[in-house]
Amino acid sequence: MRHLPYFCRGEVVKGFGRGSKELGIPTANFSEQVVESFPSDISTGIYYGWACVGNGDVHKMVLSIGWNPFYKNIKKSVETHIIHTFKEDFYGEILSIVITGYIRPEKNFDSLAALISAIQEDIEEAKRQLDLPEHLKLKEDNFFHQPEGKIVNNH
Numbered sequence: 528m529r530h531l532p533y534f535c536r537g538e539v540v541k542g543f544g545r546g547s548k549e550l551g552i553p554t555a556n557f558s559e560q561v562v563e564s565f566p567s568d569i570s571t572g573i574y575y576g577w578a579c580v581g582n583g584d585v586h587k588m589v590l591s592i593g594w595n596p597f598y599k600n601i602k603k604s605v606e607t608h609i610i611h612t613f614k615e616d617f618y619g620e621i622l623s624i625v626i627t628g629y630i631r632p633e634k635n636f637d638s639l640a641a642l643i644s645a646i647q648e649d650i651e652e653a654k655r656q657l658d659l660p661e662h663l664k665l666k667e668d669n670f671f672h673q674p675e676g677k678i679v680n681n682h
């Protein structure tokens with residue numbers, strides 16, 4: 528997949544509040560400015576990789592890039608679900624991610640339950656893929672140990 532691995536850092540902003548409430552799967556949304564900094568020809572869809580909040584630990588993540596066809600969003604969003612249980616929300620903090628692999632295109636679904644079960648399968652797929660050496664090695668990338676304030680896109 529073109530552009531991978533893709534490194535990105537930016538502030539976590541408010542979305543529609545659906546992730547946790549309707550889906551039980553919170554997603555940390557990047558600001559519009561960060562979304563616009565992505566290559567315009569990066570495929571929309573579902574990806575996986577590594578993420579860290581502030582200078583915390585690096586965790587597995589799944590990521591959605593696009594217009595969420597199930598909800599028919601007008602603005603493109605880039606949202607990261609970190610595969611870790613956090614004690615508190617982290618709006619306003621700096622999220623650093625490296626996207627290492629692609630899973631599938633965005634889809635519409637007949638029901639909320641079908642969307643949730645697709646996302647749960649994505650999470651299981653991400654967990655498996657990220658244990659492979661080619662993806663695991665990026666967990667240790669120096670990118671995650673750089674000063675927080677520095678915004679680096681694609682190195």
Ligand SMILES: Cc1cc2nc3c(=O)[nH]c(=O)nc-3n(C[C@H](O)[C@H](O)[C@H](O)COP(=O)(O)O)c2cc1C
Nearest residue numbers: 542543544545546589591595596597608633634649
């Ligand atoms: C791994 C993953 C896969 C997703 N797949 C889809 C999808 O196929 N179709 C879709 O409409 N939305 C998809 N979403 C996006 C959810 O609809 C979105 O995260 C949810 O609406 C929360 O939005 P919010 O952050 O604005 O509250 C996916 C999200 C994640 C984390």
Ligand SMILES: Nc1ncnc2c1ncn2[C@@H]1O[C@H](COP(=O)(O)OP(=O)(O)O)[C@@H](O)[C@H]1O
Nearest residue numbers: 541542543544546547553554555609616617618
């Ligand atoms: N494991 C997690 N992954 C992503 N965000 C999380 C996680 N745990 C807690 N959060 C918090 O939940 C927020 C996202 O919830 P969500 O319902 O998607 O709301 P929003 O629509 O504002 O993005 C994040 O901004 C973050 O502060």
Ligand SMILES: [Mg+2]
Nearest residue numbers: 542546554555
């Ligand atoms: Mg969200």
